[in-house]
Amino acid sequence: MARALNRIVTRVWLLAGMMTFITIAMSVAVYYGATVLHLHQIGDSMPPKARAEFERLVRSGQTDSDRFFDLHEQYSGSVMLPSDWLFLAVIGIVSTSVGGGIAYVFARRISAPISAVSLAASQVAEGERGVRVEAVGLAGETAELVDSFNRMAADLEAYERERKILTAGIAHELRTPLTILKGRLHGLTDGFIDPSTDEPERLLRQVEQLSRIVEDLRTLAHADAHVLELDLRVVDLARVVQFAIVDLRPEAEAAGLTIGEACQPARVRADPVRMRQVVMNLISNAIRHGADGNAVEISVAVEGAAAVLRVADEGRGFEEGDERRLFMPFWRAARSQVAVRSGSGLGLALTAKLVEAHGGRIVAANRSDRSGACFLVYLPLCD
Missing domain, CATH: 1.10.287 (Helix Hairpins)
Structure with a gap:
């Protein structure tokens, strides 16, 4: 938003410079036209011999000679007729109107969205988080300014909702x-x-x-706050997963679930305690939401420069559009079946933050056959 405002200020200065240039150019043109008209009228008022001499002086550029000023003073006494003054007045009015009209149009195009953003910002400050500014017909920096404000307002609204x-x-x-x-x-x-x-x-x-x-x-x-302290070491993600499976297998069996495992070595730089917390949270979540009698599938694989941890259950999955909400603290899906077995409501939110702290990312998706949810964790491999 700051960049857009800076560009708008720059555009205003350019507009002011352009209008100054137009005004000066039109003034010079009017002055030149008036001078030519004035000299033409002086020549018309002279006798033929004096007129020929006067035109010769003008053509030869001797307009600063004593003879030129003598002729000018002698015959220019009353050459400015009312029609001449009317001509100059019309030129002045037209130039002022054109310049003012152009300035008004540009000023309105710039000031209108800024005024709308200012009003909307006041409403947001008063607690109306759902206020947005229409961007119809806008372009360039003003459109960028409005878009930045709308995104900021949406972020504030989301933050307020998450805080509640x-x-x-x-x-x-x-x-x-x-x-x-x-x-x-x-x-x-x-x-x-x-x-x-x-x-x-x-x-x-x-x-x-x-x-x-x-x-x-x-x-x-x-x-x-990005102040979480991590004891980073080179660890084998597959080993972390295997130890977590050993600890959680009794819980899975008590819930009527089996754990399927397919792990290949994948060396990552991670805090062993925090990475174990990530794995335990994902497996515990799969156990809570898996349907009785089905399996939880866990795998570790290497894809390019990333180690990929996959944890999938065979439960009911989640509604379309809930992919990001799953990682909000204490968020629960509307369907009561999803929360049959209770959890603290912090597991997935904490997992996502820990993965991000390790330079990775986590993705949630329903399985392709709609037979459950799948969580994928991508972590950079060690060099």
């Missing part, structure tokens, strides 16, 4: 373990719950859940 979702999600995720802790601690205090040997373990699980949520939020905030 995040705030509501945090409140929801923290409320559940806090409610359980509060209720059971009150029960212990009032004597309604026996301080059995497994009660401290139950309370500890809720504290650990709270701790995980807070740590995930902290990691997400650091990744968003």
